[in-house]
Amino acid sequence: MSNLFDLLVAGLATGAIYALVAVGFTLLWQTSQTINFAQGEFVMLPAFLMLATMHAGAPFWLAIILGILLSMILLGLAFKMLLVDPMMRHGVLPLAIATMALAIGIKEAVKQFFSAEASPFPSIVPTGDISILGHAVSLQSIGVLVLAILAVFGLTSLLNRTSLGHQMQAAAQNPTVARIIGVPVERMILLTFLINAFLVALASLLITPIYLAKFSSGEVLGQAAFIAAIVGGFNQVRGAIAGGLLIGVLDNLAAAYVSTQYRAAVPMIFLIAVILFRPQGLLGRAEERTV
C-alpha cells in the first residue's frame, strides 16, 4: 500500500509536467491548427538556455528569468513568425512536418553547440521529505506538483475569468466573427504561442533536475505529452491536464506492476483504446473548438 502511495505521488508529479506540455499542444492547435511535433524539444531547450546563462556567470534565479524570457522569444515569437506563419498557408500537414524538422534541428544544434553528454541541472525545490498521512513524501515531488498545478490554475483563470482570456477563446472558436467584433485575433494567437513557450520553459525547469539536461531528453516528454493531449481531448485544456496526470500515473503503475520493458507500451495501448472508443478524448467534445 505504501508502495502504491509512493507510485501515485511520483506519477502525479511526472504527470503534472506532462500536463504542462500537453496544455501547450492544445493551445497551439486550438488557435492556429499547429501540431507541434517539436514540443518535446521545446521542453529540452530552455534548460540549456538557463545552463548557458549560468555558464556566463549569472546566478540561478537570474538564469531562470533569462531562460524563460529567451524561451518566449525563441520558442514563442520566433517560432510563430519564422516557421508557423510562412508554413501555415500550405496547410496543417506541411506545418506538422516542418515542426518535425525543427525538432531534429534543435536536437542537433544542442548536441553540436553544447554537448552530447548529459549535464546536471539544479533543482528549484529543496531535497528532503515531508510526512503526508504517515508516508514520507519527497519535497521535490510535492514542489513539482504544486508548481505545475499553480501554473495550470493560473492559465485556466486567465482563459475563463479575464477579458483577455475571453478574447483568446473567441479567436480560437471563430476567428472571422472574432475579427468582426473587434478581437485582435493575430495578437491573441501570438499570445498563445508565448504562453506555450512559458509553459514548456516551466516544465523544463521542473523536469530537468530529475531527467538531467540532455539533447535527447525531449523525445520521451514530447511523446508522453502528445499522448496525454489526445487521451484527454485535444480541444480542451482541462482534457490535456487530466490526460497528463493520467499518463504520468499510468506509466509509473505500468512500470511497477506490469514490466519496465513494456511500460512505454501501456500508454500507447490506452491511446489506441481512446481513439477507437472515444476519439474526441476523455474530456474532449466532438466538433467543438475552445481553449
Place this chain on the structure above:
Amino acid sequence: MKSTLVAGALLAFATATSVHAQAIKLADVAELSGGGATVGTNWKNGIDLAIEEINAKGGVLGRKLEVSHADSQSNPGVARAQVQKALDAEPYVLLGPGYSGSVKVTAPLAAEAGIAQIMGGEAAELTQAGNKFLFRTSFGQQSSMPKVAKYIHDDMKAKTVAVVWVNNDFGRGGRDVVVKELDRLGSKVVADLSTEAGQADFAADVGKIKAANPDAVFVYLNEEESARILKELKRQGVTAPLMGETTLIGQKVIELAGDAANGARGHVGLTTDAPVDLIKTFRDKFAKKYNYVPDHNGLKGYLAVYMVKATTEKMGKVDSKAFADTLHGLTIKAADEPGILMDVTFSETGDIDRQSFLVEVVEGKQVVKQVLPKVK
C-alpha cells in the same frame, strides 16, 4: 625551369608519401554521441592524449601514430558499419567500441580481417567466444562480479539484496554473474529489476526497491542512468547501502548526481583517484588538456594506445598480423612502460589481470577504501 618545377613537385610528393607511409594508422570507433557519449568522449580523449605524448617522444619504433575517430552513436548497428568502414582502411589496430553490445557485433569483423581489437566492453561473454583478436582494457564481469558479491556478503553483511540492472548485453552479463555469486554466498536477491537503456524515470523501480526493503542495493546501469537512479533513490529516501561497479561511482556520475552519489560504493578496476603515482600524473595531464577530470573510460583509451606501443616494441616491428599473438600472455610492467600505469598481464583469451580498488564516494569525491591485488 619547367623540369626543376616537376622535379620539385615529385620530391614533395615523395616526401609526403613517405611521411604518410611511416605513420602507424589506428582506427577508433566509439560512442561519441547517444547514451554512451560520456563513455566514448572520455575514451577518445584518452587515446588522443596518449598519441600526443608518444608522438612527442618520437613515436613507436621511430614512426608516428595516427588515429581516425568514428562515432557509433551508441548504436550497435552504426558501430558495425563504422567498424567495417574503419577496417576497409586497413588500420594497424582497431580501438573501441566501449559498449559491450557494440563490441559483440563488431568483434567478428575485426577477427575476420585479422586485426587486433582493443576495446572497452566489460560483458563476460565477449572474451569467451574464442576470438583470438579481442583484448580488454578493463576487467571482464567474470573477474569483477565475484569480488563485488563477496564484498556485499562479507563486508556489507547483506542478507538480502536488490539487484537493478540495465537490459542490454553489459547489464545482463553482470546481473547473471552477480546473482549467481550472491546465491552461492548465501545472500538472497529479494528484487531483481531490469531497466531500459536511456530510461529517464526511475520512480517505479525505486518504489519496488523500497517495497523489497533490502539490506543492500546493487546498481548496474550505464553512467547517466546511474546518476538518475541515485537521485531517485535519494528522492524517495532509500537508505540501504548502495554497491556497484565503476559505472555507479565514476566522475561523470558524481557530477550528474551531486549529493545523491555520496555513500555509494563500487568495485573499480580503474580509477583516476587510485593511490598510484603514475595514475595521478595521468589525471593531471588529462585535466590540464581537457579541463575536466576523466572517468575510467579516459584511462581505458589511454591504456589502449600504450598497449599498442608496448606490444609493438616487444615485437620490434609493426606487424598487424603478429600483434594479437604477441599480446596474448604478455606482461607489461609499469617500470618498463610508464604509460601502462600499473603492471598488467593479458591472458590467452584477451582478459586482463591487474590490481583493482574498492571505492566509496565521500563528499563528491572517490575515496579508495581498499586495494585488491593482482590475482596471479
